[in-house]
Amino acid sequence: MDIANTALPTVLVVDDEVRSQDAMRRTLDEDFAVLTAGGAAEARAVLEQQEVSVILCDQRMPGLSGVAFLKEVRERWPDTVRIIISGYTDAEDLITGINEAGIYQYILKPWIPNHLLAAVRNAVEAQGLQRDTNRLHLELRSSTPVLRERAASNLAQARQAFDFGRIERAPGSPLDAVCELAARVARYDLSALVLGESGSGKELLARAMHYASPRAGKAFVMENCAAMPDSLLESELFGHKRGAFTGAFEDHPGLFQRANGGTVFLDEIGETSPAFQVRLLRVLQEREVRPVGGVRAVPVDVRVIAATHRDLEQRVRDGLFREDLYYRIAGVTLTVPPLRERVGDIAPIALRLLGDVASEFGRIGPSFSEETLGVLMAYPWPGNVRELRNEIARAVALSEGEKIGAQAFSARVLQGQAAGGLDTAELKGGGIGIPQSGTLAERLDAIEAMILRETLLRLRWNKTRTAKELGLSRVGLRAKMARLGLQG
Known part of the structure; x- marks a missing residue:
């Protein structure tokens, strides 16, 4: 048993398998303080000493099952949000346990890291909204000016935290046009x-849109549509009524109802089945949801932002995605370029992540060498920002x-850097390609900057070798680098 001492929301992972504990910790520890327990007894001891926002509990454990333990949690620590993880595939059995224990969400094994992280984020946000609602109701009874001031302050902080300017990028980045x-x-x-590809920052862009919209004062909720079968996805998004199926002991409002007035972010919508697409299309057209087992439709007012790494137009042509739903969700289409197509963004993102990771690890003031930044900028990053963060966490731990x-970086990064460097298209993607307008001098400077950066990257920022290859002195090379705004 361990106790957290952090300002981050605390998540308690209850699982008798150490490998599962470690996997969930790695998935969550960027955003949360993660505690672990091997069973119900150890988890009780944590809860008696530590305030916990969310419990992630495995269903099958020696002794008390996950559902049985979470029933106890519901009675003793009702404010804690409860999530069950199970390998069961029988939806009715799962939902029976969920209703008995008042479980916020269930996640099927094998769980997907993105879905697990999204579920916990939603749970923490739901808990915060409930606490805010309770507090504001008390304030409303006593002082309306206090209520207005508090609400305005909270909204201002959220807008600042998720502003488009907080999406890390270099001047002239391709992300500028997207933002x-x-x-x-x-x-x-x-x-x-x-x-956009997985890990490229689609959720961050969606959150920025929510907090820049008139809906910013309401909830932002998200669901990974690829993470569960249709029956569970419908219940999660649209809700279900008491008695709708065996074990449905109480009404369960779906995410669309919880987000009423706000924004629903549907990640990986390209993975949904044609049957589910029909149901979703009806909800979007009629602006109402019919919970599973419900007779009456419930009006909902939400904005939908959908995301996918798939080519949806191709899936429409292949008959895998409904054309009418495609046009319904694609009011405007935004494409987040992968990291390899915006090389100039790698350095500022890496430096931002380095500061975040160092703070989490209790390290003071680590920095990258020039060679390190060159290596990072030369690697194609197929896993995008998520892979970059994992590599930086590894490097901080090993340095x-x-x-x-x-x-300090993995052989994959070092070998990828040494294998090929960058082509002209990638350099253009980094914000230093040849401009399509401007004076001759400006366009020649852009070409010179591109050649200099390509050579520096290929030679791992060795200035002596770069100067020799380009026929320059070291002083001349440094002068050009300063004039063209190249770091190092």
């Missing part, structure tokens, strides 16, 4: 489709001194 378009459409009630050298 500019997203900011323009955010204030209008258009549906949006965000395209003792203040300077983090390239040798």
